[in-house]
Amino acid sequence: MQGFEPEEPGNPDVVGWGVGPVLERFERVRRIAVLRGGGLGDLLFALPAVAALQAAYPDASVTVLGTPVHQELAASIAGPAYDVRILPFAEGIRPGPEDPAALEAFFTQMNRETLDLAVQLHGGGRFSNPFLLRLGARHSVGSRTPDAARLERNLPYAYYQHEPLRALEVAGLAGAPPAGLEARLRPLDRYAGGLDPFLAGESAVVVIHPGATDPRRRWPARSFGEVAAACAADGARVLVVGTRDEEDLAATVVETAASARVTSLAGELELGALAALLAAASVLVGNDSGPRHLAQALGTPTVGLYWAGNVINAGPLGRSRHRVHLSWLTHCPECGADITQIGWTAPRCPHESPLVAGISVGAVYQDVRMFTAKSPLPRGR
Template sequence: MDLCIIMIFRGPEEPFSPLLTGGTAGETGRPLSMFESSRIDSILVRAPNWIGDAVMSLPAVGAIGGLFPGAALAVLAKPWVRDVYGGDDAAATEVLTYEAPGRHGGAGGLVRLAAELRARRFDLAVLLQNAFEAALIAAAAGIPQRVGFDVQLRGPLLTTPVRLTRELLDGHHVDYYMAVAEALGAARPERPRPVIRLGADELDRADRILSREGIDASVPFVAMAPGASYGPAKRWHPLRFARAATALGRSLGAPVVVFGGPGDMDTARKVEEGTGTTVFNLAGRLQLREFMAVAARSALFLTNDSGPMHIAAALGVPTVAVFGSTDPKRTGPLGAHTAVVSSPPPCSPCFERTCRYGHYDCLDAVSTESVVEAALGLAERAAGRRR
């Protein structure tokens, strides 16, 4: 089985031309540039529900904000992704929390949420989340213009349904979300890619966290995120992460910091216990913006295909990702310093959470040596470009 190491550098591409259906835009095939920005004072963007998808939607949110520069732009997001859209220079002027489970859960919660949104009198809803429920809430909230992909039988609830083409499905998710912004009339950047910028106060907070943990903030460290909430078909073995941590820590003379959410704590502990070098385990101990700020201090980030992968790449940290059941052409990290290591068998990509055959060959075939080689090469190239 051949090993595949993919270096991802985004080049210029031809813009997508998604077909529009329904309403005036669908009848003429025109994008929604017919919306006069002076008539759009308030926009609601429904965010995706996964951290990685939220990061990949950032270029689209920025494009929407740029198209309507005088409008207030609120993002409606689940609690675990809301902080992706924060920050001093974020396109969103406000982030609203969709508390489900919680006060917005169930039929009564949907009615409550729709009433809250109706009181805000939004002029335009842009649905980057594809559930029928997203369109139902926007319509129930009385938002007059509702734009999103025509999926999940929700077309009648949209004033401008956007056709989901095979080209979009097979392309990168950044372009997938950008297509909705383009349907509004937004210009497509030559190289759309997510960027996360942190404020000075957030970076100061990161230094205090590192100091609290006994980590010298002036010394670059190797970061690792061995989890992936999607499922085991995206998780490289923790003992291989541990061996890679040992090799990279010794080669670079750097400590290793392990990250993860509450659900990754057992995996992170296995990495910590199996590593033969200085390692600090912060899994389950940081809020999302704290993780971003601490990760931004790292010299190298080793990860699975996961939310932390997209965050690290968007921060500009050299990022090496191990791919198993998923496709880097669709969800690979985008950035100046990114690499993907994979060894796909004939059944990959299958996009399954667990292996239907029970063997996980797509992950087992990725050796520690190949990942370490890719990581050291990327770290060297990144250091050379910084000189």
């Protein structure tokens, strides 16, 4: 089984099927570490695999090796029971100033904990597989590009693959079939009370998130503002959310809408309060970003703005609760570079012009109306 890469459906080591082959479970697994750095959405993509591992190894503890926002999510929202240990800064793992002493201390501590299984859900493995191997686990599984270090069981890495399904396919290498295809979370009651001034008496609440880590994924804030104005004119309460870094974007949405029923809460909400707001909302309108993925995990309908390549990796699977508006651009509007050749195989061009600017305001608004008007569509999970 050393270096296994699933190729033949008839392989005798394959005992079942999930998203991909489900191999035999490892024996005597009591401690599992899952490597998944990045932002809020990155952890949400990994949670179905975490749930699968927990179901396959019910006596094992699961620790996610992640980032501060992952730790905040685990502490402030109800969901799968797992711990989060914050990763040290390391190239290709967690961007920031590397401290060799901190790295050594991290690996020393992880080796002391005698991990039974290490699971790599952090990309193609060029940096993450060597990092994972230094944890000293008895068993290792993950994805890998041809130039990455081999783990005990390997999934060939292709950039264009739905991230939650990729994570589930990796979990299958460890003998864990899917327990669900998407993350499922619940808000904590303690955060709901502070939202009463914004939600009391409202029949429809539209939450707008105009931000995204990558500027190319951002629909123009003024386009969001036009949607906000139309929703407010229909009688909906519109709340604009975001981080402190996104306050200017939120202010532009509010300014464009020019309505007393449109308010910015950017920079004001803890993650738990954001989750409570999203769970109470009629719909979230946003780019391919963490709050959109969080709304989906909470069971809230969404209207998402996506570049076509991103929807392959990060789009919702269903369309009853989630509507997707696509930009089909294939070349950079500034330099003409082929923007479909991205990931580990090719460098991206340096330009940051939005790729989704051409999406129709009217089309987005019509989908929002589908969720704010009365509808027989159930909100149950």
